[in-house]
Amino acid sequence: MNRKKTTIVVIVCLFVIGIFVNSAFAFKIGAVFSVTGRASFLGDPEKKTAEMIAEQINKAGGINGKKLELIVYDDEGDATKCNLAVKKLITKDKVCAIIGPSLSGLSLAVIPLAEKYKTPLISCAASYKIVYNEKTKKPYRWVFKTPQSDSMAVEAIYSHLKKRGISKIAIMSVTTGFGASGRSELIRLAAAYGMQIVADEKYGPKDTDMTAQLTKIKGKAPQAIINWSIGPTQVVVLRNWRDLGMASIPFYQSHGFGSRKNIELAAGAAEGVFCPLGAVNVAELLPEDHPQKKVTMQYLKNYKAKYNEPVSSFGGHAWDALHLVAGALKQFGCDKSKIRYYIENTRNFIGQHGIFNFSKDDHNGLTKQAFQMVVVKNGDWALAD
Numbered sequence: 584m585n586r587k588k589t590t591i592v593v594i595v596c597l598f599v600i601g602i603f604v605n606s607a608f609a610f611k612i613g614a615v616f617s618v619t620g621r622a623s624f625l626g627d628p629e630k631k632t633a634e635m636i637a638e639q640i641n642k643a644g645g646i647n648g649k650k651l652e653l654i655v656y657d658d659e660g661d662a663t664k665c666n667l668a669v670k671k672l673i674t675k676d677k678v679c680a681i682i683g684p685s686l687s688g689l690s691l692a693v694i695p696l697a698e699k700y701k702t703p704l705i706s707c708a709a710s711y712k713i714v715y716n717e718k719t720k721k722p723y724r725w726v727f728k729t730p731q732s733d734s735m736a737v738e739a740i741y742s743h744l745k746k747r748g749i750s751k752i753a754i755m756s757v758t759t760g761f762g763a764s765g766r767s768e769l770i771r772l773a774a775a776y777g778m779q780i781v782a783d784e785k786y787g788p789k790d791t792d793m794t795a796q797l798t799k800i801k802g803k804a805p806q807a808i809i810n811w812s813i814g815p816t817q818v819v820v821l822r823n824w825r826d827l828g829m830a831s832i833p834f835y836q837s838h839g840f841g842s843r844k845n846i847e848l849a850a851g852a853a854e855g856v857f858c859p860l861g862a863v864n865v866a867e868l869l870p871e872d873h874p875q876k877k878v879t880m881q882y883l884k885n886y887k888a889k890y891n892e893p894v895s896s897f898g899g900h901a902w903d904a905l906h907l908v909a910g911a912l913k914q915f916g917c918d919k920s921k922i923r924y925y926i927e928n929t930r931n932f933i934g935q936h937g938i939f940n941f942s943k944d945d946h947n948g949l950t951k952q953a954f955q956m957v958v959v960k961n962g963d964w965a966l967a968d
Contacts, residue, residue, distance in 0.1 A: 608648075608649050608650065609649055609650040609651070609652040610645075610646055610649050610650070610651050610652065610679055610912050610916075610917055611652045611654060611676060611677060611678045611679060611917075612637075612651060612652070612653050612654070612678055612679060612680055612681075612682065612905070612908055612912075613654050613655075613656075613669075613672030613673075613676060613678035613680070613681040613682070614629075614630070614633050614653060614654065614655045614656070614681065614682045614683050614901075614905075615655075615656050615657075615658050615665055615668045615669055615672070615681065615682075615683040615684045615685075615689075615693075616629045616630045616633075616655065616656075616657065616658070616683050616684065616685050616707070616901075617657070617658055617659065617660040617684065617685040617686060617689070618630050618655075618657035618659075619657055619659050619660075620657075620658075620659035620660035620661065621660045621788065621814060622660040622685055622686055622813065622814060623660075624813075624814065624842060624844060624845075624895075624897070625685040625686070625707075625813070625897045626657065626658075626660075626685045626897075628842075628894070628895050628897045628898035628901075629683065629685055629707055629897050629898055629900065629901035630655055630657075630901075631886070631889075631890055631898065632882075632886065632898035632899075632901040632902050632905075633653055633655065633682065633901045633905050634653060634655070635885065635886065635889055635890075636901075636902065636905050636906065636909075637651050637652075637653040637905070639885070640909060646909060646912045646913050647912075647913060647916070651909065651912075653905075654672060654676050654678060656668035656671070656672070658684060658685075658689060660685075660686060660689070662688065662689055662692045665684050665689040665692060665693060666692060666693055666696065669681060669684075669693045669696050669697070669704075670696055673696065673700045673702050674700070678702070679703075679908070679912065679917040679919065679922060680702065680703040680704070680705065680908045680911070680919070680922050681697070681702060681703070681704045681705070682704075682705045682707065682901060682904040682905055682908065683704075683705075683706065683707050683901075683904075684706065684707065684708060685707050685708060685897070686708050686759075686760065686761065687708040687709055687710035687712075687713065687759075687760040687761040687764060688759055688760030688761065689708070689760075690706040690707075690708040690710070690713045690728070691710065691712060691713060691760055694713070694723055694726055697723070697725045697726050698723060698724060698725050698726070701725055701919055701920070701923075702725060702919055703725055703727070703908070703911075703919060703922045703923045703926060704725060704726050704727070705727045705728060705729060705904040705907060705908065705926070706726065706727070706728035706729070706730075706904075707728070707729060707730060707897065707900035707901055707904055708728065708730060708761070709728075709730045709731070709732060709733050709736070709761060709764075709765075709838065709839070710732070710733055710760060710761060710764035710765075711732040711733060711734050711764065711768070711947070712764055713726060713728050714726055714727060714728050714945075714946035714947050715946075721944070722943070722944065722945065722946040723946070724923070725923055726946060727907075727926055727927075727941065727946045727947070727948075728946065728947055729900045729903035729904045729907070729934065729936060729939075729947075730838070730896070730900050730936065731838060731859075731861065731936060731937065731947075731949050731951075731953050731954060732947055732949070733761075733764050733765040733768050733811075733837070733838075734768045734771075734772065735859075735949065735950065735951040735953065735954065736765070736837055736838045736859050736951075736954065737765070737768045737769050737772050738772060738776075738951040739859035739951045739954040739956060740809060740835050740857075740859060741772060741773075741776035741778055742776070742951070743835075743857065743859075743956050743967070744776070744778065744807055744835075745776055745777065747833075749806040749807045749833070750777050750778055750779055750806065751779050751781055751804075751805050751806045751807075752773075752778055752779065752780055752781065752805050752806065752807050752808070752809060753780070753781055753782035753783075753784070753800040753803060753805035753807075753808045753809070754766065754769050754770075754780055754782070754783050754784070754808075754809045754810075754811070755784045755785070755786070755793070755796060755797075755800070755808065755809070755810045755811065755812075755820060756769075756784075756785055756786075756810070756811040756812065757785070757786060757787070757788050757811065757812035757813070757816050758785050758786070758787055758788065759788050759812075759813075761811070761812070761813055761839065762785075762788075762811050762812050765811035765837055766783075766785075766811055769809060769811065770783075781803040781804075781805050782799060782800045782803040782805060784796035784797075784799060784800060786812075786816065786820075788812075788814070788816060790816060790819070791815075791819060792819065792823065793816075793819060793820045793823045794823050794826075794827065797820070797823050797824055797827055797829065798827065801827065801829055801832075805832060806832070806833070807832060807833040807834070807835060808824070808829075808832055808833070808834050808835065809835045809836075809837075810834070810835070810836055810837070811837045811839070812837070812839065813837075813839035815848075817836055817837075817839065817840055817845065818845055818848045818849050818852075818853075821834065821849050821852040821853050821856065822849065822850075822852045824852070825851075825852040830855065833855075833857065834855070834856045834857070835856070835857045835858060836856055836857070836858040837858065837859075838858060838859050838860060838861075838896060838954070840856075840858045840860075841858070841860045841861070841864050841895055841896025841897070842895035842896065842897065843893045843895070843963070843964070844895070846959055846962060846963065846964075847962075851962075853959045854959055854960070854961075854962070855958065855959060855960075856958065856959045857956060857957070857958050857967055858956075858957055859951075859954035859955070859956055859957070860896060860954065860955055860957045860964070861896055861899055861935060861936035861937060861953060861954065861955070862875040862876075862879050862935065862936070862937070862953075862955060863875075863879050863882065863883075863894060863895075863896060863898075863899035863902075863935035863936060864894070864895070864896055864899075864955075864957065864964055865955055865957060865964050865966060866879035866880050866882075866883045866894075867880070867883070868964070868965070868966050874933055874938060875933055875934075875935070875937070875938070878933055878934065878935065879935055882894060882898075882899070882902055882935060886898065896936070899934075899935030899936055900935075900936065902934065902935045903932075903934035903935050903936055903939070906932075906934065907926055907929065907932065907934075907939075908922065908926075910925065910929070910932075911925035911926060926941055927941050927942065927943055927946070928941065928942075929941045929948070932948075936949065936953055937949045937950075937952070937953025938953070
C-alpha cells in the first residue's frame with residue numbers, strides 16, 4: 584500500500600473511532616418541536632430552553648461525566664414530518680428518550696411509535712388524551728407529559744367562575760386536537776361545577792374573523808365567555824370581542840394563552856382577560872415562600888440573559904421535560920426501561936409548572952393546584968383575586 588492510500592485509511596479509521604468515542608461518551612436526547620410554522624410561538628421557546636439547559640449541563644461537566652447531546656428536529660406543525668422525525672430519532676439517532684412534540688394533535692399521532700419502540704416520550708402538549716388511553720382506561724406505558732391537562736385548566740376556570748357567582752357561560756373552540764379536547768372537557772365538567780353552557784361556537788385554525796360566532800354568543804347573554812385555542816386565533820377573538828362592545832362580559836382564555844407575546848399582539852384588547860397559568864409565567868409575583876419561587880426565578884434570569892426575551896409557559900414545558908430526563912440519565916444511564924421507571928416513580932419534582940408526582944396511574948403528575956389564575960392588567964400578567 585502506498586503512502587497516499589495509507590494516509591486515507593488512517594484518516595477514515597480516525598473518523599470512525601471519533602464517531603464511536605463521541606457516541607460512547609454522550610447521552611443522546613431527541614426533541615421534536617414546532618420551531619417554525621403555525622405553532623412556532625410554542626416550539627421556538629421550547630427549542631431555546633432545551634438548548635440552554637443542555638448547554639448548562641455540559642458546562643457543569645455533563646451527566647456522570649458524559650456530555651448531553653440534544654438532537655432537535657422541527658416538525659413545522661405538520662403531523663407527517665413529526666412522525667418521520669420521531670421515527671428517525673428512535674431508529675437512526677438511537678436516542679435514550681424524546682421530549683416533545685409541541686402540539687396535542689401531533690403528540691397523539693406519535694404515541695404508537697413511542698409504544699412500539701418502547702422509547703420514553705415526554706410531550707410538551709396539553710390534552711389529557713396524550714397520557715390516557717381511553718380504550719384501556721390506563722396511561723400509555725411509554726408516554727408522559729409536562730403541561731397541565733386541559734381538564735385541570737377547565738377545573739381551574741370553573742372554580743374561579745363559581746367563586747365569582749357566574750354559572751351561565753358561552754364556550755368557543757378551535758377545530759384542532761387541542762381545541763376539541765378542551766371543548767369536550769368544558770362540556771364534560773360543566774354540570775359538576777354548576778355551569779350552564781348557553782352557546783357553543785367553533786372556528787378553524789386559520790380563521791381571521793370570529794365576529795359571527797361572537798354575535799351569536801352576544802344574543803345568548805352569557806355571564807362569561809371561555810375560549811379554547813392557541814396561536815393567532817386567540818388574539819383575533821379578543822379583538823373581535825372588544826370591537827363588538829362585549830368587554831362587559833368577562834373573557835377567559837385557556838392555558839394556551841401563556842405568552843406575553845399574545846398580550847402584545849392583542850394591542851390592548853387582552854386587558855382584563857383571565858387565564859390559568861403555571862408559576863413560570865408569574866415568577867416575580869410569587870411570594871418568597873412559594874415552593875417554585877427559586878426554580879422559576881432562576882429560569883427567568885437565565886433565559887432573559889441568553890435570549891433577551893420573556894419566558895413563556897411553553898419554554899417551561901421543555902424545562903420540566905428535559906430536567907426529568909436528565910435526572911433519569913443520572914440515575915440509570917441510557918436504559919429506556921429504567922428511564923421510564925424513573926419518571927413514573929418521580930415524586931416531589933419541583934418544576935416550572937408545578938410539583939410533579941407521577942405514578943403508574945398518572946403520567947402527568949399534576950393537579951389543578953398547579954395553576955395560578957392570572958389576569959391581564961396594564962399590559963402584563965397579574966395575579967387574579
